[in-house]
Amino acid sequence: MNLVLLGAPGSGKGTLAKLLSSELGVPHISTGDILREKVHQAGLLGKIVKPFMETGKLVPDEVMLNIIEKRINQPDCKKGFILDGFPRTLVQAEKLDQLLSDSNRSIDFALEFEVSGQCALKRLGGRRICSMCGADYNLYSKLPQKEGVCDICGGKLFQREDDKEDVVLNRLKVYREETLPIEEYYNHQGKLIRINSEPNPDMVLKEILKVLET
Numbered sequence: 001m002n003l004v005l006l007g008a009p010g011s012g013k014g015t016l017a018k019l020l021s022s023e024l025g026v027p028h029i030s031t032g033d034i035l036r037e038k039v040h041q042a043g044l045l046g047k048i049v050k051p052f053m054e055t056g057k058l059v060p061d062e063v064m065l066n067i068i069e070k071r072i073n074q075p076d077c078k079k080g081f082i083l084d085g086f087p088r089t090l091v092q093a094e095k096l097d098q099l100l101s102d103s104n105r106s107i108d109f110a111l112e113f114e115v116s117g118q119c120a121l122k123r124l125g126g127r128r129i130c131s132m133c134g135a136d137y138n139l140y141s142k143l144p145q146k147e148g149v150c151d152i153c154g155g156k157l158f159q160r161e162d163d164k165e166d167v168v169l170n171r172l173k174v175y176r177e178e179t180l181p182i183e184e185y186y187n188h189q190g191k192l193i194r195i196n197s198e199p200n201p202d203m204v205l206k207e208i209l210k211v212l213e214t
């Protein structure tokens with residue numbers, strides 16, 4: 001199954017993407033994670049995308065399409081994939097359909113995760129990531145056993161630069177302006193499924209699986 005996950009920053013789509021990936025046995029492709037890894041490697045691509053990411057702006061479509069084309073053509077995507085954070089513009093959505101149809105594939109559903117702005121701000125403001133293994137925690141809903149330290153590997157927890165409040169507000173604005181039209185794009189194709197993602201992730205997962213089965 002080929003899924004696209006849509007939702008404002010803080011809507012919980014990353015968490016659900018991981019749960020869905022193990023439930024459905026298909027890879028979770030987060031373009032944010034791919035880009036963060038590039039920045040970490042500090043090569044040319046990393047240097048190009050870093051300033052966009054630090055200010056919450058979108059990385060240019062051309063760069064993103066290059067990345068996604070390579071990723072969805074890898075063998076582990078033959079059974080399907082879950083896209084998290086892509087597409088984020090109409091151009092990306094249209095080009096994705098084109099790329100997939102070149103190999104007789106298509107998107108099955110676009111899941112739109114809905115939360116109130118207040119809930120999104122709280123989730124992002126509270127998010128902490130392990131600097132060593134990447135596990136995520138939350139000051140409001142998923143505290144580590146020892147403050148500031150990862151339960152899994154003992155790594156130090158940190159707050160992502162783009163989870164700080166001024167950048168979050170910009171990311172929410174960018175989402176409203178550039179990404180909402182994508183919802184309409186998939187709605188028009190009859191592929192949009194709206195999901196209330198305020199409940200806890202296990203309940204949301206159950207709801208999604210129920211909807212996908214019907």
Ligand code: AMP
Nearest residue numbers: 031032052053056057058059085086088
């Ligand atoms: P995320 O972790 O999905 O919130 O992504 C973090 C940042 O990476 C975003 O604020 C953008 O700067 C960049 N980014 C991730 N995916 C895309 C995309 N599909 N198009 C453009 N920029 C992206």
